[in-house]
Amino acid sequence: MQKPDGVARRHDPSQKSFASDNWAGAHPQVLAALATANGGHQPAYGDDVYTERLQEVFREHFGPRAAAFPVFNGTGANVVALEAVVPRWGAVIAAGTAHINGDECGAPEKLAGAKILATPTPDGKLTPELVDTHLHNFDGVHHAQPSAVSITQSTELGTVYTPDEIAVVCERAHRLGMLVHLDGSRLANAAASLDVPLRAITTDVGVDVVSFGGTKNGLLFGEAIVVLNPEAVHDLGYLRKMTAQLASKMRFVSVQFEALLADGLWLRGAQQANAMARRLAAQVAGIDGVRVARPVQANAVFAVLPRPAAEGLRQRHSFYDWDHSAGEVRWMCSFDTTPEDVDAFAADVEHEMQRLRQPRRQDAGPA
Template identity: 70%
Template sequence: MADSHAVTTDAIRRHDPHLRGFASDNYAGAHPEILAALALANDGHQVAYGEDVYTEHLQEVFRGHFGPRAQVFPVFNGTGANVVALQAMTERWGAVVSAATAHINVDECGAPERVGGLKLLTVPTEHGKLTPDLIDREAWGWDDEHRAQPQVVSITQTTELGSCYTPEEIRAICDHAHERGMTVHLDGSRLANAAATLGLPLRAFTTDAGVDVLSFGGTKNGLIFGECVVVLNPDAVRAMKHLRKLSMQLASKMRFVSVQFEALLTGDLWLRSASHANAMARRLAEGARGVAGVEIVHPVESNAVFATLPRDVADRLRKRYRFYDWDESAGLVRWMCAFDTTEEDVDGFLAALREEMGRG
C-alpha cells in the first residue's frame, strides 16, 4: 500500500483558509493533533460498531477523568448524545425539567420530544442557570396521572448564555433532584470550557457533585465530529447500547470517533484548547466594553460573548465578520471564540466594531 503521506486527492479547496468569523466554535476546523490521531488509526482493519481497540481503551481514558464507574458511549453529535441520554433516563411518561434557554428546548428541532418520546418542562432563568427553587416550578404532580412525570433535571455547563455553574451550585441541584427521586443530566458540549474557567478537574463538578449522566462535547473543542454519552451512575440508565442504535447514533467505524477523544483527553489538549478559546472571549469582551454604545449583557465565563448594539451596526459588521443574532428584537448578538481564534482575529474584529459604531 502507498505511503499515506504521499497520497494526493482530486478534492479542491473551496474556501479561503484565512477567513475568520465569530458565529460559532463549530466553524473552526480540526485541531492538527486530532488530524494526526485520525491518520494514526486509519491504516488496516478494525472491528466495526465499537468493538475496536480504540473504543475499548476510551473507557479507561474517561474513567481517568470521571471515576471508576464511568461508562462512555461515543455518538455522532450533541443532539444525538442528549436524546440517547435522556431516553435512557426516562420512562415513556417521563418529563425533563430544563431552562427555557436550554439547547434541548431551543436548538434541537424537538428531537428530545419527537425522537426521545419525552416531555420538556422549561422554566425561565437568569443567565441560563437553574436553581433548586426554579426546578420546583415544574417538579411536582408525581401522583397526577394527567401530567407528564418529572423524572430528570437537565442543566448545561457552560450554559447557552455563557455562564458557568460552580460545583456547589451543581451539588445543590443534584441533591435537590435526588431527594425528589429525580436524576440529573448535564449537557456538556462545552464542559472543557467550564473546567478551564473553574480551574478544576472534570469530575469535581460532575461525578463528585452528583451528576448521573452527561453529554460530553468534542466538536466545539477541535474534533471533526463526535460526542459522547458518559454514564456516571449506571443505576440511572437502561438499555444504553440499544437506544444508541435505535436513535441512529451507532457509528460503524467508531474508532474514528474514539481516537479523537483519546487524543483530546489523554494529555491536556482539551484544556489547552478550551483555555485559549476562553481567553480570546475575555479579550473580545474587554475590548468591546470600551466601545461606546456596546453593552455586554451576560457573564463572560466561557468562550461566548453576548452584546447589544444597534441593528444597523450589527448588519454592517456581519458583512465583515460573520456572527449570529441571539435576540433580534433586543439587538442582542452572540460572538463565539474557538481554539484557533487568534489575538489578531480579535483585535481585527474590535477595530471593525469601533469603525462601524463610529459611522453611527
C-alpha cells in the same frame, strides 16, 4: 488551486468567524490521530482497540465507574441520554434557554418521548427553587411525570455553574426521585473557567449522565455519552443503536477523544477560547455605544449594539443575533481563535460605531 488528489480548496483558511465554535476546523492533533487509526482492519461497532482504550481515558477524567458511549453528534447524545433517564410518560425539567428545548427541532420529545418542562431563568441556570416550581405535576395522571433534571454547562447564555450550584440541584433532584443529565457540549470551557477537573463538576457533585462535547473543542465529528451512575442509567448500548447513533467505524470517533483527553488538549483548547472571549469583551466594552450584555464566563460574548452597526459588521464577519428585538448578538470564540483575530474584529466594531457617529452629509438643495 487544484490539488494533486483532485480536491480543490474552496474556502480561505485564514478567515475566522465569531458565529459559533462549531464553525472551526479540526485540531491538527485530532487529524493526526485519525491518520494513526486508519489502515488495516479493526472490528466494527465499538469492538475495536481504540474504543477499548477510550474507556480507560474517560475513567481517568470522570472516575473509575464511568462508561463512555461515542455517538455522532450533540443532539444524538442528548436524545440517547434522556431516553435512558425518563420513562415514556416522563418529563425533563430544563432551563427555557436549554439546547434540548430550543435548538434540537423537538428531537428529545419526538425521539426520546421526554416532555421538556421549560423553566424561565435569569442566567440560564437552574436552582433547587426553580426545580420546585414543577412539584405540582407529580402523581397526576394528566401530567407527564418529572423524571429528570437537565442542566447545561456552560449554559447557552455563557454562564457557568459552580460545583456547589450543581451539587444542590442534584441533591434536590435525587431527593425527589429524579436523575440528573448534564448537557456538556461546552463542559471543557466550564472546567477551564473554574480551573477544576472534569469530574469536579460532574461525578463528584452527583450528576448521573453527561453528554460530553468534542466538536466544539477541536474534533472533526463526534460526541460521547458518559454514564456516571451505572446503577441508575443503563441500556445505553441498545438505546444508542435504536436511535441511529451507533457508528460502524467507531474507532474514528474514539481515537479523536483519546487525542483530546489523553494529554490535556481539551483543556488547552478551552482555555484559549475562554481567554479570547475575555479579550474580546474587554475591547468592545470600551467602545462607545456597545454594551456587553452578560457575564463572560466561558467562550461566549453577548453584546448589544445598534442594528446598523451589526449589519455593517456582517459585511466582513459572520455571527448570530441572540435577541433581535433588543439588538443583542452573540460572538463565540474557538480553540483556534487568536489575539490577532480578536483585535481585527474589535477594530471593525469600532469602525462601524464611528461610522454611525459621523453626521450624514446633507444635500445642498436648490440655489
